[in-house]
Amino acid sequence: MKKEYWFVIITYVIMQLSGGLAVDMIALFAVSAGVELTNELKVLIGAYWIVFSFIVALIFSLFFMRNEMRTKDLRNQTTIPISILWGFGGIFLAMFAQSIAGLLEKSIGIEQNSQNTEQILKLITQFPIVMLVTSIVGPILEEIIFRKIIFGTLYKRLNFFLSALISSVIFGFAHFEPEHILLYSAMGFTFAYLYIKTNRILVPIFAHVAMNTLVVIVQLNFEKHLDSLEKAQAFIGGFL
Template sequence: MKKEYGFILITYIVMQLSSFIGVPLMSMIGARFGLEEGFSVSAWLVLSFIAALIITLFLLRKEMNGSVRNNGALPLSKSAAWAVGGIFLALMAQSIAGSIEYLMGIEIGSENTQQIINLIKTAPIIIIISSIIGPILEEVVFRKVIFGSLYKRFNFFLAGLISSLIFAFAHGEPEHLLLYSAMGFTFAYLYVKTKRILVPIFAHVSMNTIVVVLQLNQDKIQQFQQLQSFIGGYFN
């Protein structure tokens, strides 16, 4: 593994653990200036994720400046098609895995997702973290660094399995191991297929954004479904 990749992993781990110090610190600052209780969590999430992204991009600056022509990457047009198609692949993988979990008796719904939605409702700026910065960091860490390093030594299935399991456990919901692993495999496949990390990043960002938008408009969707059912019943 490249030393830059090692520093990226350290940065990501430190960012995840930093809330134990950062949130209380922000709470003290918020209390001093009379800010709302939710300010501390939201402010630290934004600051820590942005800082981690800046450090990660700095560590990858040489690779970003280098050419991708000689690494077998697909042309931009085909990569763009895979990026768009990857959204549907990820949503389909999530749907299939969710259905299997339901048949196994696992409750539908993610506590992690609900916590993020609650944070967004109190501090809308969090949507930047959940829909953009978070997915970018996850794809760099779990696909480019962890999966990419493993793929150099093992076949796709084994590298995908190990990195996807790490990806799943990192979300702190072991009951949804299958769900997160399915998405991890999908993003790993997109990365291998195109050899462009921007492709799974685009798919991941888009999928997260779709999920957040649907969750935030759940009441409106239910009202529309009820209205549609009423109109359908009226004309039958």
């Protein structure tokens, strides 16, 4: 694997692990400055740290990948109009894949609600700026790491199915909900297919961003009217 790929992965891991320590350090600084540390303040600090850390991680990742983006192979890429069609079609493909995975999970007795999604929605309700991460920054980072880097590297050695399977399972476990590995893996397979079909990482990025945005909007506005099956299908696949 290229060294710049490792730099991106390490950046992502550091960003994910930084939350607890950063919040504690900022909280201590606030206390030393005479600010009363309440649960609401800690949640506030955590929310804004999520936004800050994801944006910084994306900036560093794009910096590390700058040469990769300059030397991309244009020969096997689909045309821009076809890529746009695949991008929009990918939204529905991802939703359909989630639907099938949701039905399979339900058939084997897996609880349909996602604690990850519920926590994200609760945080967005309190701090709408977090939607910037769930809908844009998070999906971009995940597509760079799980599709461009992990899937792309595996695909040079293995066939599509094995490469997509391994990268999608990793993508699923990265969301820390192993009981819903089918749902997250279904999304991973879809985005990997979009990437290999168009040879443009922007296509799965667009589909991922659009799907997450749609899920957040629907869940926030119509959550009370969704039944359990619909909730199982409406997972956010771009934020940990």
